[in-house]
Amino acid sequence: MESLSGKPQQRLSVLSFEQVQRLSDMMDEVVSIHGRGNFPTLEVRLRDLVAVVRSKLEADMPVRDIRLNGGGASHVLASDPQPYNDLDLIFGVELSAPRNFERVKAAVLGSLMDLLPEGVSRKRITTCSLKEAYVSKMVKVNHDGDRWSLISLGNSRGHKNVELKFVDTMRRPFEFSVDSFQIVLDSLLLFYECSDLPISENFYPTVVGESVYGDFQEALYHLQKKLIATRCPEEIRGGGLLKYCNLLVRNYRPARSDMKALERYMCSRFFIDFPDIGQQRAKLQSYLTNHFVGRAEEALRYRYLLLLRRVVEQSTVCLMGHERRQTLQLIEQLAGLVLSQEQALQGRMQGLQGGPQAQGPTALVYTQHGYFYAPVIPSYTACSCSCNAPAGWMAACSS
Template sequence: ERFQVLCFDQVDRLNRVMDATVPIHGRGNFPTLNVRLIDFVKVVRNKLVENDVHVKDVRLNGGVASYVLGNENNQAFNDYDVIFSVQLKDQTDLNKIKESVLGSLLDFFPKGVSKERMSLCSLNEGYVHKMVKIFNDTDKWSLISLSNVRAKNIELKFADSMRRQFEFSVDSFQILLDSLLTFSDVSKDSMKEHFFPTVTAESVYGHYELALYHLNNKLKDIDIRLLKKYMCSMFFIDFSNISDQKIKLENYLADHFTDEEYLKFDYLMTLYAVVDESTICLMGHERRQTLDLISQMAYHIRIEQEQ
C-alpha cells in the first residue's frame, strides 16, 4: 500500500523538474553556479562512491515530490529536497559526505574561474546555507542546504536512520530516482508516452493512496496551534537575525503575491498575529524586533496601495 508506479504524466513532470537549471548563489566573490539538477545529483552520488560511502538509492522528497505526484492544483514548491540513502558507519562518513558535496561544486564552476585555491572551508563559506549533522543511536543523518536567494535551495539529505521522516501525510512522498538517472545515461532518445523509465514512489506515511487523497484535497489532520508554534520555531532557527528575516519575507511576498498585490497587507497582519501568539523560542526584544519589522512592511504596503 505504500508504493505506486508513476504514470507517464508524472514521470514527464519529474523529468522536467530534474532537467531544470537551478542557480546556487555564492556569497561575496564566489560565482553563481548554474547546475542542471539531474547532473548535480549524479556528480554528488559519484563523489560519495569515490569516497567509500555506500549509496543505496536516491530519492526526491518534500514539496517538490508532492508537486510531481499531485494534481495540477498543487503547483508550488520551495526547495529541491533530495535524499541519498546511505550507510553511515561512524562520524568519519559525515565528513566524507561534506567533502563529496563541496567537491562536487567545483565541477560546475564557470570556465576560466581558477579552482586551485578553493579549499573546502572556503566553499563551505561561499555556498552552504545550512549544515546539520546528527549521529546517535536512533538518528544518523546529515543535511547540507545550498544557497539560492529566491528560496529555491537545493537541500541534500544523507540518511541512514531517522525516527520520523515527515510531519504530515502530504509530506511523506519519496520518489526513487535511480531508474531516471540510469535512463538519462543510457538513452539518447527523448522520453515519450510509450518510452519512459519505470519510476516508483513511496509514501513513508504507510498508505500511498490515502496520502495522495490528502494532498489533492489539501487535508491535514493537525493541531493548528502546535503547527503555528512549530513553523515559527523553524523560521527563527533558519533566519535568526532581522536582516535575514526581512529578505526572506520580501522574497516570499514577491514570489507568492504576484497577481494578488491586495493580499499582501492581509497576509502580513495574519503573520503578525501568529508570531505574537505562537513564538516561544525568542527573547522578548527579539520578538518585538520581528513584530516591528512585520508592522513596518505592512505599513509601507498599505501606503503603496492607497496611492
C-alpha cells in the same frame, strides 16, 4: 496512478507517464547555484548535479537510493501545478561512523569544485572558500535515533536553493501528509545512463513514489483537495506550527474537525523547542525569509503573521500570561515591519511608474485583542476592498 497492491494504507505507488514526464522535465532544468563575492554562479542541470554528488559519495561509501522530496515531489505528483521554494534531494547513506559525516561534506565540496566553469583557476580555491561561497546552511544530527545531515546550496534570495539531505535514519521525515512524498530517482537516473532516446508514452522507466505519512492515496487526495492532516504533531520539531499556518494562508483547510486539539499540540511543541523570545524572533524571521521567496510570496507574509497570531492566541495553553503576551507582541511587531516594507515597495513602484507615492506612516488600529497594523490608503487611491558539532556544522533546526 497505479497502486502496487490492493492493501489498505499502501505507502508506495507507481508514477503515471504524465508524472514521470514532469519529473524528467524537472531533472533537466538548469539550476543556478549563486556564489558570494567573486565566485561565479554555477549553472548545472539537476540530473548532472545528482550524478556528480553520487559519484563522489560512492568513492567512499555506498548510496542506498536517491529521492526527490518536499515541494518538488508534490509538484510532480499533483494534477495542478504546486509552487515550491527549494529542490530537496535525499541521499540514503550509512552514517553510523562519525567520519562519514565529514566524507559527505567532502563529497559535496568536491562536487562544487568539479562544477566550477572552465577558465576558473582552481589552484588557490580551497574547500573552505567553496563552503563560504556556495553553502548557505549545514546541519548535522546524530542523536536519539536520528542520523542525518543537510547541506543547502545557494546564496541568492529569490532563487531556488538546492537542499541535499544525507539520511541514515530519521524518526520524523515529514510534517503534514501533503509534504510526505518521496520519489525514488534511481530508475530514472539509470534510464539516462543507458538510453539515448527521449522519454515517450511508450518508452519510459518505472518510477516509484512513497508517502512516509503512511497512505499514499490518502496523502495524494489531501494534496489535490488542499487538506491539512498530520499524525503526532508533538513529534515534529517546532510542532509544525509555522508550516500549518503557511498552509492556511495558501487556502488549505483542516481535514478533520478536531484540528483545534492538534493546534494545541503544535503550539505546545513550538514553545518547548523555542522557549526564549529571542529564539522565537530568530525562528520567525528565518522562516519568513526562507519560505516566502519572490514578490508574490512576500505579499502573503502579512496575512501569514495575522493567521499565526490568531492560532497562538486561541490555542496556546502552556504559557504564563506575560509569556503569551510577549509572543503575541513579537508577531504584531513583525507584522508591522512586513506591512511597512510592503508600503515602501509599493511607493517606489508607483514612483517608477510616474504615479503619486503614498505618504505617512502605517496606521495602528486597536481591537479588543490588541494592536493590528492597517495599511494607509491615500486619498487619491480608490478603496478596492469589499469589507555541539564539528566546525562547519550547525545544530539541527526545522526548515
